[in-house]
Amino acid sequence: MYIAVASVPSSRGGSAGMALQQLDSEGRHLGEPDVVDHDAFAAAVAEAEHRRPRWVWSSTRLWYPDLLSAGVSVDRCWDLALTGNILAHSPSCRPSPYIESLRATARTDDGTEPPRLLLPPPAAPNQHSLFDEPQEPVGPPVGDVVGQFREQLAAVSGAEPGRLNLLVAAESAGSLIAAEMEHWGLPWRRDVHEDLLERTLGPRPPEGSRPTELERLAQELRTALGNPALNPDSPQEVLRALHRAGIEVRTTRSWELERQAHPAIEPLLAYKKLSRLLTANGWNWLDAWVRDGRFRPEYVVGGVVSGRWASRGGGALQIPRQVRDAVRPDEGHVFLVADAAQLEPRVLAALGQDAALAAAARGQDLYQGIADQGFGGDRAQAKLAMLGAMYGATSGESGRLMPQLTRAYPRAIAVVESAARAGEAGGGVSSYLGRGCPPASEEWRARQRTTTAEEQRRADGAARARGRFTRNFVVQASAAEWALCWLAEIRRRLAASSIPEPRSRIVFFLHDEVVLHVPAQQAAEAGTILDLAARAATRLIYGDIPIEFSINTVTVSSYADAK
DNA sequence: ATCTGCTGCGCG
DNA sequence: AAAGCGCGCAGCAGAT
Numbered sequence: 001m002y003i004a005v006a007s008v009p010s011s012r013g014g015s016a017g018m019a020l021q022q023l024d025s026e027g028r029h030l031g032e033p034d035v036v037d038h039d040a041f042a043a044a045v046a047e048a049e050h051r052r053p054r055w056v057w058s059s060t061r062l063w064y065p066d067l068l069s070a071g072v073s074v075d076r077c078w079d080l081a082l083t084g085n086i087l088a089h090s091p092s093c094r095p096s097p098y099i100e101s102l103r104a105t106a107r108t109d110d111g112t113e114p115p116r117l118l119l120p121p122p123a124a125p126n127q128h129s130l131f132d133e134p135q136e137p138v139g140p141p142v143g144d145v146v147g148q149f150r151e152q153l154a155a156v157s158g159a160e161p162g163r164l165n166l167l168v169a170a171e172s173a174g175s176l177i178a179a180e181m182e183h184w185g186l187p188w189r190r191d192v193h194e195d196l197l198e199r200t201l202g203p204r205p206p207e208g209s210r211p212t213e214l215e216r217l218a219q220e221l222r223t224a225l226g227n228p229a230l231n232p233d234s235p236q237e238v239l240r241a242l243h244r245a246g247i248e249v250r251t252t253r254s255w256e257l258e259r260q261a262h263p264a265i266e267p268l269l270a271y272k273k274l275s276r277l278l279t280a281n282g283w284n285w286l287d288a289w290v291r292d293g294r295f296r297p298e299y300v301v302g303g304v305v306s307g308r309w310a311s312r313g314g315g316a317l318q319i320p321r322q323v324r325d326a327v328r329p330d331e332g333h334v335f336l337v338a339d340a341a342q343l344e345p346r347v348l349a350a351l352g353q354d355a356a357l358a359a360a361a362r363g364q365d366l367y368q369g370i371a372d373q374g375f376g377g378d379r380a381q382a383k384l385a386m387l388g389a390m391y392g393a394t395s396g397e398s399g400r401l402m403p404q405l406t407r408a409y410p411r412a413i414a415v416v417e418s419a420a421r422a423g424e425a426g427g428g429v430s431s432y433l434g435r436g437c438p439p440a441s442e443e444w445r446a447r448q449r450t451t452t453a454e455e456q457r458r459a460d461g462a463a464r465a466r467g468r469f470t471r472n473f474v475v476q477a478s479a480a481e482w483a484l485c486w487l488a489e490i491r492r493r494l495a496a497s498s499i500p501e502p503r504s505r506i507v508f509f510l511h512d513e514v515v516l517h518v519p520a521q522q523a524a525e526a527g528t529i530l531d532l533a534a535r536a537a538t539r540l541i542y543g544d545i546p547i548e549f550s551i552n553t554v555t556v557s558s559y560a561d562a563k
Numbered sequence: 564a565t566c567t568g569c570t571g572c573g574c575g
Numbered sequence: 576a577a578a579g580c581g582c583g584c585a586g587c588a589g590a591t
Contacts, residue, residue: 234587235570253571255577276572279585304581308575315583318574344575391579398578472580476575511575511581 002027002078003048004056004149005063006142008035019142020044023056027150033142042070049074056080056149058139060175060301068183075495079172080145082302083152086164086171089436091428094158098151106438159434166540167433167481171302173488177506178299178309185294186316186327186507187517193286193326201274204283211278217271224264232271280315281323289314295327299509306473307435307480308511317510319559327559333502334520337562338530338553339513340483342366345386347479350547351432352412358547374408375401389416390475392468416471423470424463431477432541437470482549483512485540489533490514497525515559523555 002023010016018041021033036044045055045067055074057063059081067074087093088106139145156165197204202212210218222230225241232238235252242249245264249256254272257265289295295314303310311317319327329335340346345366349357360369371382381397385405388398406413419429423437426445430436444466447459487509494504494516504526508515518526534551554562 231587236588251570253577259576272571276585280573306581308581310582312583315573315585318572318583320573322573339575388579393579396578397576468579469581476581513575 001025001030001051001053002056002149003053004142004145005045006058006139006145009141017041018044020048021142021146022053023146023149027146027153029146042067042072045074046072052076054078056145058145060172060179062139064176064179065183068179073180074176076169077172077176078149078152078168079175080148080152082171082175083156083168084148085302086167086435087152087155089428089430089438090159090164090434091430091436092159092164092434093155096151096155098148099155162540163432164434166485167431167435170433170481170484170488171307173491174301174309174484177487177491177509178301181299181506181509182296184505184507184517185292185296186515187293187329188290188295189293189326189328190286190290192328193281193290193323194283196323196325197277197282201278201282211274214271214274214278217267217274220267221264221271224262224267232268233275238268277320277322280318281320285314304480305438306477307431307484308476309509321560324562325558325560329517329557330502332520333517334523335507335556335559335562336516336518336523336526336530336553337513337556337559338516338551339563340486340534341550341552343482343512343549344390344475344479345370346547346549347432347482348390348412348415348475349409350542350545351474351478352409352415353545354409354412355546357409357412358545361548364550370405370408374404389413390472392416392420392464392471415474419474420467420471423473424467426463426466427470429470429474431474431481433478433481435477435481437473437477440466479512482537482541483509485537486534487514489536489540490516490529493529493533494526497529515562527553527555 002025004019004021004023006019006021007015008017008019015038017035017037019033019035022030024030034044049072052075055063055077057077057080060077060079061081064074064077084102085106087099088102093099140148152168156168159165194204201214205211209215218230218232221232222228225245227241227244230237230241238252239249242252242264245262247260247262247264249260252268254269257269289297295316297314297316298312299316300310300312309317327335341364342361345357346361348354349361356373357370360366360373363369365379367383367386368379370386371377371379375382375385381401384398385401387393388402389405393399393402422429426440426448428437428439444462447455447462450456450459487506491506494506497504499522502519504516504518504522506514507517514530516526516530530551530553534549538545538547538549556562
């Protein structure tokens with residue numbers, strides 16, 4: 001059973017209340033909608049939730065945060081905006097005028113994206129003005145919500161059973177989890193973080209001046225280069241100064257500097273390292289993003305074309321290892337940090353139904369398995385070759401190892417090779433469950449139709465670039481959907497097992513890694529859930545296949561202690 | 564003063 | 576040793 005929710009427009013243009021419309025499994029009305037006041041909405045949802053409906057709404061981002069603030073959570077939903085986004089690119093859904101209209105406004109691979117269907121402009125996080133009225137969600141009216149829902153149901157039902165509908169369910173579950181993670185926040189110890197900053201940078205300086213340690217390194221660098229006026233924050237200046245000192249580098253990238261032998265290199269590298277800490281995760285970052293012991297970024301479900309999550313604000317998906325020690329559980333709790341070991345190559349084995357690669361994955365360490373089967377036991381080589389195959393490496397050691405890999409795993413390699421060929425020819429590819437990649441942009445197509453030699457060279461370059469994109473897309477997108485199903489299964493099992501407060505919660509998700517915040521005495525149970533959820537995800541997606549997706553889980557009292 | 568693009572580096 | 580995929584963000588540099 002479904003319940004569609006929408007705001008009831010008022011004559012003044014705002015919202016006069018909320019409508020709850022029950023629907024049957026085909027999206028047909030079951031009776032008249034309940035219309036409730038804003039104040040009564042959360043209670044009405046909580047009441048209806050006892051019947052375990054699947055909530056249908058324009059977007060979880062619009063509706064769910066207020067419910068969570070009112071202490072109401074829901075089990076399942078259908079997020080029309082996210083689903084529309086998937087359907088706009090999916091080759092496996094049943095075509096219709098509605099789908100055509102979605103496609104017409106969908107993004108292409110040049111990165112342009114029209115305003116998202118149904119979504120209000122995103123509010124800047126942490127910038128709620130004191131003058132803002134509290135905003136009621138004002139999405140499309142209930143008729144539109146039900147209408148779009150029926151269109152989406154029809155489009156999904158045309159696909160191979162158990163694929164696109166699973167993807168849609170997982171994406172919507174992901175939207176609930178993202179909202180819950182934002183609501184709950186990631187536990188973050190300001191005092192620990194500040195200690196770390198002071199130990200490495202010195203005391204917090206006044207705005208606009210360098211911390212003492214950074215200033216000391218800057219002076220050391222100026223001395224070593226004989227350039228007392230050098231601004232170490234300017235790559236151009238630094239590059240010129242290095243050249244004058246006889247250090248021949250093309251850029252000031254750290255890996256290039258590391259190969260040079262000169263007294264200026266060490267302070268420069270140290271300066272860059274500390275400067276990065278200061279600007280990306282220094283005191284200003286703490287002020288902006290950590291409040292009441294929680295880091296609250298915004299997660300953007302489906303924000304990456306491959307279906308991975310993106311984030312907005314605070315660099316949530318790039319928390320440096322350097323500061324992870326500030327991530328500490330509440331009193332009486334621990335973190336369970338779990339990651340899917342070598343997720344992408346395992347997914348590739350599944351995509352290609354490659355028994356040899358599956359056999360290599362049988363142990364714990366897939367790369368070691370590959371190494372033992374065909375790379376003379378050299379794990380580093382095996383890993384390099386595999387990554388090269390998935391990313392489209394053409395040169396270097398990685399490129400050289402490719403033929404060896406192709407001989408060992410022809411079926412798996414054929415998957416990425418044919419994806420690359422399709423992309424180079426301007427075609428599209430899709431994940432196992434049916435998430436399609438964006439089509440080639442009009443600009444890209446125009447470039448392919450060129451004639452002059454110089455233009456042809458650039459067209460070929462663009463074609464190869466798109467080939468690398470589609471090559472990687474099939475793996476990355478299929479891995480992302482596995483991770484999403486895993487996450488959804490974890491949430492479901494945590495909810496089902498839940499002993500009274502305090503509950504175990506999902507507090508962080510990073511592509512192939514999940515962090516649970518767990519009351520210490522429930523750690524063992526939560527660990528079991530992580531494993532069972534992984535098995536369930538594999539089975540949901542691929543059915544009964546002889547490929548293992550192994551989970552590495554550690555129980556820690558600081559995020560820094562994971563890995 | 565505000566924008567856009569580039570560089571560099573963090574994460575997977 | 577330093578290419579091949581996907582992101583976000585800060586600060587500089589140059590343009591408006």
